[in-house]
Amino acid sequence: MRTHIVYAHPHNGSLNAALRDEAVQTLEALGHNVTVSDLYAMNWKAVADYDDFGPTENEHFMAAAGEAWGKGEIAEDIKAEQAKLLDADCVIFQFPLWWYTVPAILKGWFDRVFTNGFGYGTSRDWPRFGDGVLKGKRAMVVVTTGAAESHLSDRGVNGSIDDLLFPLQHGVLFYPGMQVLPPVVITGAVHRFGESEYADAVKLLRSRLETIAETEPIAYRKQSEDYDEDKRLLPGLEPEGTTGFALHIAR
Amino acid sequence: MRTHIVYAHPHNGSLNAALRDEAVQTLEALGHNVTVSDLYAMNWKAVADYDDFGPTENEHFMAAAGEAWGKGEIAEDIKAEQAKLLDADCVIFQFPLWWYTVPAILKGWFDRVFTNGFGYGTSRDWPRFGDGVLKGKRAMVVVTTGAAESHLSDRGVNGSIDDLLFPLQHGVLFYPGMQVLPPVVITGAVHRFGESEYADAVKLLRSRLETIAETEPIAYRKQSEDYDEDKRLLPGLEPEGTTGFALHIAR
Incomplete structure (x- = not known):
């Protein structure tokens, strides 16, 4: 397998950096061909603007x-990232949760790399939510949080981590057709991280990497199958009383 | 009232720019003192990194x-934005919805301006979700979407716009104490925008600006009142069967 890691953290001595290195080693030991886009190290341009394009009317x-x-007149750094995605069987997105989503440098990677014509299209019949340019590739989020697990639980004040990750996992990764695996969530990364917590995190991460080829993806509903002309979920598909993002996951 | 607009769009001839200008004119006619942070025009640094800080151990x-x-050794552009927030009674965040959240340049504004010690803190008893440095100020999101209204409706494939905006409105704006008004959502901004749609959008925006001082905020639950020690919602507060982000809004 070819696995690409898109990684965003400003400190190369961080927990995130250590987990990234563990991931690379684990995947290589499993025989994967591993590449990494280390966005801070690359000094990735975060802001989508007209400088990304050639001359335009x-x-x-x-x-x-x-x-x-x-x-084909798009910035070379964008083309290079698109090529890495097309070349990969599996893509891992690793980042610390900042303000309940990705750091700006990673948001800018999506804004720029998943550009109009590649990552999305504006026509009514554009293949999206289960189809698209990255169809069939596997995606997995690896995220650290300062918040404790209970704060991100079903009744936690932050909102549940599954709901918080929905706009990313469903809206960004499933949109162009990726199969999104359940995320690796490492909580309490600010207060309590000692050797034993780190060992637990590595164990969790390794077990998920070892099974990355066969783990069942989140069962997001395909737009082409479960929605009407107005892109609303067809009636009667969900268990009674289901609301919110849970509507879009088949049970 | 002092109203500050944080605005993010790359094109100064865009629908967003026109709506921003309408907002400034409307608010000034109402007697507001209006300031604008036009992030693209300011060439706002989107990426939070060590260059934002003075020398550190x-x-x-x-x-x-x-x-x-x-x-007090934080970058001057961050200090200037913090001062604008502290000076405002009301803050409007206007942007196009890119990948179901804010453009990277605005995410980076939050990452950098809402910094540790100002926007958030790491101690267990830090005042958050209803309390904090911006307590009592009003916030309102003005967002344009390419997607049609039905795609963002309760059963729409994108997820409902209220759920998509929760991580921003609750997790970023309510966190440091702002009272978040219902958003102004202008859908279908790619395909169908003619003169009549623009007139409707302006009418909606103006009516919301005219009532900005008295509009009832979204009833997000205060962490200090409705959650237990583990920051989980106390049992029995919600209507039976409520799940997802809706748990965190008092009905």
């Missing part, structure tokens, strides 16, 4: 992006 | 941020 930003992609 | 990123804030 399109003032509208999204149209200019689509034109640039169509003509 | 702290290798840990979050600790270094907290030390810098405590010593």
Whole structure:
């Protein structure tokens, strides 16, 4: 398997960096071909703007992006990341949870790499939510949180981690067709991390990497199968009383 | 009232720019003192990194941020934004929905401005979710979406817009104590925007700005009142069968 890791943390002596190194070693020992995009080390340009495109007549930003992609006149750093994705069987996104989502540098990686024409399209019949350019590839989020597990639990004040990750896992990764595995969530990364907690985290991460090829993906519903013309979930598919993001996962 | 607008769009001829100008004019006509942080025009630094801090002994990123804030050795552009927030009675966040959340440049504004010691703290008893440095100020999101309204409805494939905005509205804005008003959501901004749709959007925006001082905020539950020691919602507060983010809104 070819596994690509997209990694975002500013400190190379961090818990995240240590876990990234463990992941690379574990995957290589399993025979994977591993590549890493270390966004801070690459000094990744986070902000999507007109500098990402060649000359354009399109003032509208999204149209200019689509034109640039169509003509192959998009920034080289974006093309390089797109090539890594197309080359991978599995993509791991590793980051600390900042303000309940990814750090800006990783958000900017999605904004720029998943550009109009590649990651998404604006036509009504664009294949999305289960189909798309990355169809069939596996994706897995590895996230550390300062918050304790209970704060991110079903009744936790932060909202449940599964719901917090939905816009990323469903809206960004499943949108262009990736099969999203349940995330690896390492909580309490600020207060309580000693040797024993680190050992537990490594154990969890390794076990998930060892089974990455066969782990059952989250059963997000395909747009092409379970939604009507207005992209609303067809009636009667969900257990009675289901609401919120849970509607979009088949049980 | 003093109203500050944090605005993020790359094109100054866009729908977003036009709506921003309408907002400024409307608010000034109502007697507000209006300021704008136009993040693209400011060339806002999106990526939080060690360059934001003065000299530090702290290798840990979050600790270094907290030390810098405590010593007043944080980047001047961050201090300037914090001062604008402290000076405002009301803050409007206006942006296009990119990948179901804010553009990277705005995410980086939160990552950097809501820094450790100002926007959040790591101690167990830090005042958060209803209390904090911005307590009592009003916040309102103004967001445009390419997706049609039905795609963002209760059963829409994207997830409902209220759930998609929860990590921002609750996790970022309510966290340091802001009272979050229901958002202004302008859908279908890619395909169908003609003069009549624009007139409708302006009408909606103006009506919300005219009532910004008295509109009832979203009834997010205060951490200090409705949660236990483990920051889990106390039992029995919600209507039977409530799940997901809806748990955290009092009905």
